[in-house]
Amino acid sequence: MYKYDEYDQTIVDSRVAEFRDQVARRIAGEITEDQFKPLRLMNGLYLQLHAYMLRVAVPYGTLSGKQMRTLGHIARKYDRGYGHFTTRQNIQYNWIKLEEAPDILAELAAVEMHAIQTSGNCIRNISSDQYAGAAADEIEDPRPWAELLRQWSSFHPEFSYLPRKFKIAVIASDEDRAAIQLHDIGLQIRHNDAGELGFRVYVGGGMGRTPMIAPVIRDFLPAADFVSYMEACLRVYNRYGRRDNIYKARIKILVHEIGAAEYARQVEEEWAHVKTLGLDPPPGEFERIAAHFAPPAFETGLSDEIDRSDPDFALWLDSNTHAHKQPGYAIAVISLKPIGGIPGDASAEQIELMADLAERYSFDELRVTHAQNIVLPHVKKADLYALWKALDDAGLGTANLDLISDIIACPGLDYCSLANARSIPIAQKIAKRFENMDRQRDLGELKLKISGCINACGHHHAGHIGILGVDRKGEENYQLLFGGSGAEDASLAKIAGPGFNEDGIVDAVEKAVETYRTLREDGERFVDTYRRVGMQPFKEAIYG
Amino acid sequence: MKILTGNDLETGDVVWWTGEFWSRHVEESIDVADGGDAIAAREEGARRVNAPYVIDAEQTDVGPRPLHIKDRIRAIGPTVRPDLAVRPVDAAAGNWVI
Amino acid sequence: MAELLRYRDDETHEEPAVTLDAFLGQTNATAVRLEPDEDARALIPHLDRLGLIEVAFPKFRDGRGYSAARILREAGYTGELRAQGDVLIDQIAYMRRCGFDSFAPEKAISREAADKAVGFYPEVYQKAADGRSPVWALRHG
Secondary structure (H helix, E strand, C coil), rough: CCCCHHHHHHHHHHHHHHCCCCCCHHHHCCCCCCHHHHHHCCEEEEEECEEEEEEECCCCCCCCHHHHHHHHHHHCCCCCCEEEEEECCCEEEEEHHHHHHHHHHHHCCCCCECCCCCCCCCECCCCECCCCCCCCCCCCCCHHHHHHHHHHCCCCCCCCCCCCCCCEEEEECCCCCCCCCHCCCEEEEEEEECEEEEEEEEECCCCCCCCCCCCCCEEEHHHHHHHHHHHHHHHHHHHHHHCCCCCCCCCCHHHHHCCCHHHHHHHHHHHHHHHHCCCCHHHHHHHHHHCCCCCCCCHHHHHHCCCCCHHHHHHHHHHHHEEECCCCCEEEEECCCCCCCCCCCCEEEHHHHHHHHHHHHHCCCCEEEECCCCCEEEEEEHHHHHHHHHHHHHHCCCCCCCCCCEEEEHHHHHHCCCCCCCCCCHHHHHHHHCCCHHHHHHCCCCCCEEEECCCCCCCHHHHHHHHHEECCCCEEEEEEEEECCCCCEEEECEEECCEEEEHHHHHHHHHHHHHHHHHHHCCCCCHHHHHHHHCCHHHHHHHC | EEEEEEEECCCEEEECCCCCEEEHHHHHHHCHHHHHHHHHHHHCCCCCEEEEEEEEEEECCCCEEEHHHHHHHHHHHCCCHHHHHHCCCCHHHHHHHH | CCCCCCCCCCCCCCCCCCCCCHHHCCCCCCEEEHHHHHHHHHHHHHHHHHHHEEEEEEEECCCHHHHHHHHHHCCCCCCCCEEEEEECHHHHHHHHHCCCCCEEECCCCCHHHHHHCCCCCCCCCCCCCCCCHHHHHCCCC
């Protein structure tokens, strides 16, 4: 894992001092809320429905046990005993006091964490594959590149007042576990035909009210020129992205309006210029960062045999572990989706337990996933049973990864001031309707994603089944969508028809699922069947 | 009726205008009629409240009830965490929201 | 108009800034004002006769002027580069890094407060237009 040096620490400490000063000026009345708002937002501090909310960055989703324990400590000391893991690998606290926010940032800085640029019209937390450094299918660890981007983007003087927020994700495998085609910039590390390392660059994806899948604007970007190329991408956007309408200000609108080829041309032109300015760090800097991500001291000669005699364990093993690149090891996923629970929420005690388990079983490493779960990336297969036992005792052993109850849900109207409808109660009701785990397993991989408003924080456009909460004459109403995917087969979900109330939407989901069961062919997931047969049979089952 | 709400500047708590001070309890709200914006400007200027705004409400047996669900959720707390409700002892709080 | 904050030793440029259109249409002007939607690169052929470029910030949220400033400095402009308009104290450090060396904020900012705000960050991560060495350069001597 990356460790701060004195420079990194100085910069993060500087931010704490600066924000302490800004908060003091706000409380003293020297600046208005209008002026303070962009400052607090650049530190992830929102004013939400019930209180201030603080969003803490977990860069590329990687945490140590000590960092995780600090997150639990903050939940207990400054919040109401819990936190919420988000779809961009961050954690949010819902009950923060403005006057205490600088103290929280100081506690975070003490463990090399921060809330820098977790909101605002700037470059946000760089996200990555939650299995980075462990997955059997990656060509190399993408996180050193993500860390290089984190440093380049932090306090970037030119790109802190962009037309709109800007999200970047980096992966290094063909399987996309980070939804890169739905990011402002998505980067896939790959080799070209000559065997050189570089990136495929996608620009202009996103969800929100105008969902778009990002086109490729450069098939191969040599790794050495990475930073200057990013600089060119952002400069073109900063200069020409729309600023007349907040809803049309994301880079996807610019790329769509001028066309991917024209955007790419402008970037190349700008890049030809900025490449000459010496903005790219020397290779030694990348090597310095990459050394921090060297694989842990795996034992060799371990057996891949696992005792499956406990049937409940065997079910968890089959659903919640993933292939590791090192023989004798597995990637274990901790579900934060207990049936009837709040997706992504974890109590202080659970957070601390996960920290302990990471230290004991996973070389002191955890990951946050974009599906709001937690990963222990490096677990010895021989330890999986003990790990599962400890998780199960704490309500963290639900064996539902990628099943219908592994729901992505935004906080919705229970917490969010932008929401039009509640998301969490819908997630809870659907999970309860499909409570029978045999039934869930029979349905197989089914990604259900719920947003409480058109901003799509719950990724409803990318759900095999998506649900969008809207306000219909003051009443909560839910639209149903089918056929989305945020993976390498990225697609945007389509609305099935008129919306439903809270109970109606659960019934409609069940009808859709039963339609799939009737129509599916061997090995087809819900989304495969939908793609083959189209909307009509589902529509008839639901509205017919 | 019109009532006035906002958040406490320092704590972020949801607060309601009682005519004299800001209360955590919506039922203590008064009808501000057409005067809400003026009160809001004065109170925000004095930093006794943050981001105040006027909303529609109806008078009920237990006091004013906001007409929009968003403000009813603000008044009580997240519907999915009744243990954190502003009036956690009130078993009927959930029914009042929806 | 509040007092001018300058980070230059030379005399303040006295000639009023003209619009970009006016500047391009006359050969004598030595000061120009650039609006957010105007292309800074249009000035590049004329940099040697310019003593002042004023970049307008009608709203603090509109960050196009940051790119304009860097483009002008990257092209070798050494004259006064002024940020005018809705310029907030917490933006001055970023603006300095992009090459602005003079500020005409609508709402006065004291020199002392500006220096304090700029002084919060002794280290920077990126190379920009202010000549500061990014930490990656310091790390590798």
